Amino acid sequence: MAVSQPSKSRDLDRLLLRPGHLAGPNFEPGQELREDIKEYVKVLVVGAGGLGCELLKDLALTGFRNLDVIDMDRIEVTNLNRQFLFRLEDVGKPKAEVAAKRVMERVNGVNITPHFCRIEDKPLDFYSDFSIIVLGLDSIEARSYINEVACGFLEYESDDNPLEETVKPMVDGGTEGFKGHARIIIPGTTPCFECTIWLFPSQVKFPLCTLAETPRNAAHCIEYAHLIKWNEVHGRKSFDPDNSEDMQWVYSEAVQRAELFGIPGVTYSLTQGVVKNIIPAIASTNAIISAACALETLKIVSGCSKSLSNYLTYNGVEGLHIKVTEFVKDADCLVCGPGVLIELEKSVTLKKFINQLEDHPCLLLTRVSVSYRGEKLYMQAPPELEKETRSNLDIPLFDLMNGVSRDIINVNGMAGKGDKKQSCMRKLRIAFKGVDGVADIDMAGGA
Amino acid sequence: MIRLFKVKEKQRELAESANGKPPVKKQSAGELRLQKDISELNLPKTCTISFPNGKDELMTFEVTIRPDEGYYLSGTFVFSFQISPIYPHEAPKVKCRTKVYHPNIDLDGNVCLNILREDWKPVLNINTIIYGLYHLFTEPNHEDPLNHDAAAVLRDNPKMFESNARRAMAGGYVGQTFFPRCI
Ligand SMILES: [Zn+2]
Numbered sequence: 001m002a003v004s005q006p007s008k009s010r011d012l013d014r015l016l017l018r019p020g021h022l023a024g025p026n027f028e029p030g031q032e033l034r035e036d037i038k039e040y041v042k043v044l045v046v047g048a049g050g051l052g053c054e055l056l057k058d059l060a061l062t063g064f065r066n067l068d069v070i071d072m073d074r075i076e077v078t079n080l081n082r083q084f085l086f087r088l089e090d091v092g093k094p095k096a097e098v099a100a101k102r103v104m105e106r107v108n109g110v111n112i113t114p115h116f117c118r119i120e121d122k123p124l125d126f127y128s129d130f131s132i133i134v135l136g137l138d139s140i141e142a143r144s145y146i147n148e149v150a151c152g153f154l155e156y157e158s159d160d161n162p163l164e165e166t167v168k169p170m171v172d173g174g175t176e177g178f179k180g181h182a183r184i185i186i187p188g189t190t191p192c193f194e195c196t197i198w199l200f201p202s203q204v205k206f207p208l209c210t211l212a213e214t215p216r217n218a219a220h221c222i223e224y225a226h227l228i229k230w231n232e233v234h235g236r237k238s239f240d241p242d243n244s245e246d247m248q249w250v251y252s253e254a255v256q257r258a259e260l261f262g263i264p265g266v267t268y269s270l271t272q273g274v275v276k277n278i279i280p281a282i283a284s285t286n287a288i289i290s291a292a293c294a295l296e297t298l299k300i301v302s303g304c305s306k307s308l309s310n311y312l313t314y315n316g317v318e319g320l321h322i323k324v325t326e327f328v329k330d331a332d333c334l335v336c337g338p339g340v341l342i343e344l345e346k347s348v349t350l351k352k353f354i355n356q357l358e359d360h361p362c363l364l365l366t367r368v369s370v371s372y373r374g375e376k377l378y379m380q381a382p383p384e385l386e387k388e389t390r391s392n393l394d395i396p397l398f399d400l401m402n403g404v405s406r407d408i409i410n411v412n413g414m415a416g417k418g419d420k421k422q423s424c425m426r427k428l429r430i431a432f433k434g435v436d437g438v439a440d441i442d443m444a445g446g447a
Numbered sequence: 448m449i450r451l452f453k454v455k456e457k458q459r460e461l462a463e464s465a466n467g468k469p470p471v472k473k474q475s476a477g478e479l480r481l482q483k484d485i486s487e488l489n490l491p492k493t494c495t496i497s498f499p500n501g502k503d504e505l506m507t508f509e510v511t512i513r514p515d516e517g518y519y520l521s522g523t524f525v526f527s528f529q530i531s532p533i534y535p536h537e538a539p540k541v542k543c544r545t546k547v548y549h550p551n552i553d554l555d556g557n558v559c560l561n562i563l564r565e566d567w568k569p570v571l572n573i574n575t576i577i578y579g580l581y582h583l584f585t586e587p588n589h590e591d592p593l594n595h596d597a598a599a600v601l602r603d604n605p606k607m608f609e610s611n612a613r614r615a616m617a618g619g620y621v622g623q624t625f626f627p628r629c630i
Binding site for chain 1: 448450451452453454455472475476477479480482483486487488490495497498502503505536538553556557558565567569592
């Protein structure tokens with residue numbers, strides 16, 4: 001074996017150049033692997049905050065050369081203690097741009113493209129370009145959005161196995177104070193974000209009448225200013241948590257409210273925390289979670305070791321506790337599941353299709369409502385929507401789906417028989433017979 | 448997965464956007480769940496729902512309640528619903544768009560209903576909320592006050608509360624506050 005050119009990182013070489021007992025099934029150690037990671041892998045980092053800064057640095061030092069980072073926020077003074085890529089003179093500048101620049105200055109050869117915008121502003125093509133997506137986010141909404149985009153690329157073969165080239169892996173990190181998690185999402189194989197959305201606790205919401213009448217703590221005063229006083233003064237102009245003037249207004253109203261009731265403890269950062277539902281970030285938690293995420297990214301890409309299976313929790317509140325839990329995928333997940341494959345003649349009307357679902361052994365669905373790409377094809381209720389969609393019943397489903405040969409549609413209704421019926425939602429993979437593409441794939445599946 | 452990425456990257460270099468059809472954003476899980484709720488609505492005659500943005504935009508809608516008994520008989524009250532993309536993980540945001548003299552609804556339309564805030568659970572649905580709102584009109588309660596004055600009057604002098612509520616619905620002043628007609 002030729003002597004490998006040592007890379008800057010000796011530790012990385014140990015992982016990538018040598019075979020090992022814990023390696024994944026397709027691991028091919030060697031210099032080519034190391035170079036291929038540099039050349040062919042494109043990583044998207046979502047979020048350039050506390051966790052995002054760590055991720056960019058860690059991924060760059062792990063040997064990834066093509067990184068993009070997306071974040072809509074600008075740098076605030078309060079970020080500087082832990083978002084270590086930012087300096088005082090950066091306050092007010094976009095986080096993504098400064099973070100990209102700083103890491104490129106420090107790590108030779110890495111190329112980071114910043115995107116200063118909302119994740120929803122990018123077209124789906126943008127996301128499909130990346131080999132892997134790494135998430136350093138603090139909101140459920142944003143995670144849920146990226147998860148839906150990434151799982152949206154997933155296609156299944158006719159035997160319900162995921163089509164490998166459509167799998168867009170994700171690595172998700174999250175921290176709250178001294179606690180954090182790192183997980184991997186391989187759509188179609190491990191549970192997606194939606195499969196386990198219950199893992200995220202619901203936000204604590206105080207009763208409005210408590211806020212209005214009997215505030216007992218600083219958070220009550222802040223929520224009063226945010227939810228009640230804001231409307232009273234600003235009418236329908238909605239509060240923008242990312243606008244510092246709005247936040248300042250809520251803070252000063254909360255202070256007045258607290259003084260009125262003799263309640264201590266209202267501060268500007270607590271106001272931000274309560275309004276945005278954020279627990280103060282701890283730099284070391286971010287570093288630990290980011291390291292785990294970067295390592296998992298490398299493992300998924302290179303196969304140099306078996307991947308985390310599939311959810312790591314870290315708790316440093318008292319002592320230190322780390323646990324890995326293998327969550328299971330929801331087979332019927334509307335976001336990542338295969339859905340039930342149904343083959344149809346082009347001439348089948350929506351009405352006939354709905355009737356077929358009642359007899360389908362996997363479905364046994366009655367009182368069915370149907371939608372396609374957000375368009376309501378038929379709604380059982382309320383009466384006005386039923387009336388509006390009724391005329392679709394006599395139209396062939398193929399036409400209602402704009403002549404597409406295969407696509408996902410969503411239905412809901414009552415499943416089961418007799419008194420065991422329960423309301424449910426189902427994803428269906430419709431394939432029309434005799435339309436180009438369908439026959440080929442069926443033959444491929446049967447060959 | 449490196450081999451796969453390599454193949455894909457090479458393909459991409461060879462033929463830019465050869466696969467033709469652009470990907471389409473699927474419906475979010477929140478939208479699908481809402482669609483289920485809406486298609487299963489079973490409302491009392493006193494409640495109607497409407498979708499100002501059409502049948503394909505269900506995430507904002509209005510519910511109109513016309514109580515057939517109690518203090519608010521024959522009034523018409525409109526509520527706006529705003530549904531989060533992560534519904535039902537998060538409760539709908541509900542506001543009363545009709546100015547109402549009510550102990551549990553303030554003059555800006557905030558509503559004190561436990562299932563909209565502290566007691567919201569993903570197993571609840573839009574139907575439950577609409578019934579909850581309807582009950583606020585048949586059984587207003589002075590124990591969860593958002594309109595402090597109205598709550599005090601309801602507690603201490605129900606007769607006067609009744610006449611205040613009538614006057615407000617007919618279009619008129621209660622104390623310093625003017626209420627547009629909603630009958
Ligand atoms: Zn899923």
